[in-house]
Amino acid sequence: MSIVLFRIDERLIHGQVVIGWGHQLRPDRYAVVDDDLADSAWEQDLYRLGAGTADVVFATTEDARGRLSEWRDDPLRTILLTRDVTTMGRLGAGGMLAGDRVNLGGLHHGPGRRELLTYLHLTAEDEDHLVKLAAEGVEVSAHDLPDAHRVPLETLLEG
């Protein structure tokens, strides 16, 4: 059990994750799961800048599904990040993340997105993905920083 955080945050590796969560969870590695970034070296170089001394690996969703168990068993502590709900939904499809806790960080406003919290805006499709994840045994909640109030999915969707 060495994936210390699953997080959906469109900013990926940035201050809230690296300082806010990183100082508490002390990750050795950030695993960024994203089909577009997985084969874009220049973008990877930019994202790496924010990670400090931690290692950064990029993987496609398919690739990541294959490597989940490897990361879990690894003594290195991993923070796994996706920048949209769809990717996390696809990563977890079929109960791959059952028993894990998925953290919703920053998802910014945009067309077709409903504001649930100041830092959280979801499309109807996003909400479906999250409900499905929860139905498969994933504990989904909004939690931007470790010391902030954690809002479970049910409460979010009621609001």
Add this chain to the structure above:
Amino acid sequence: MSALSRRAVTSTFLRSFLVQGSWNYHTMLGTGFAWAMLPGLRRIFEGDPEGLDASVRRHLDHFNAHPYLANVALGAALRLEADGTDEQTVRRFKTAVRGPLGGLGDSLVWAAWLPTVSMAALTLWWLGLPVWLVVGLFLVVYNAGHLALRIWGFRIGLRDGRDVALTLSEARLAQLGERIKSIAALLVGVLAGVVLAGREGLSDAGPLWIVPAVVCFAAGLKIGHRAWRPAAVATVTAIALIAWWGVLL
């Protein structure tokens, strides 16, 4: 070479000082970013009003970064637009660069440079320098670093465009921040010594000082690494201590 004139580039740089001028929760620096880009974009899209319109619109989108280091993105975006880069790449660049620029700027400026220069100013004030001189020195030194960072950032962005990551990583800004923070830590010690030495009668307190010292040391050891902005916390503590002392004695 591109259509960028020296005048347009200078104008964009000067406008960058107001990049936070219409900060809001929806676009954050977005509006200021587009406004700063405008002189450059007008040159690049001369005689192409539709192109200009579209490019201004894409730069109006949400963008966030540290206000000083946002200049890296501004310079690079100007370079990308001048080279006729496709819209998708420009968007992806800005999306990828904002996080690191925010994080590096936070750790270098807000968590290191600002509190360290403040701490140095406080120390000088406590040593008896006149207030006007202390404030003057603070403003000159702080802004020398501030301006250097803005100019450097804008230049490397303009020069390297999409591939600015290499220059940024070679600059080792995070390590520089750590070094500045060590100076702040040293200054806390100096300031504490100066404050104590300056108060008559305190030397008689003797070993009693060991108690708060041990408590502070233990607290720092236990939770210091978890503090959001350690140097800033130390500065506030120092100011509070001095104020408290002033009231007490």
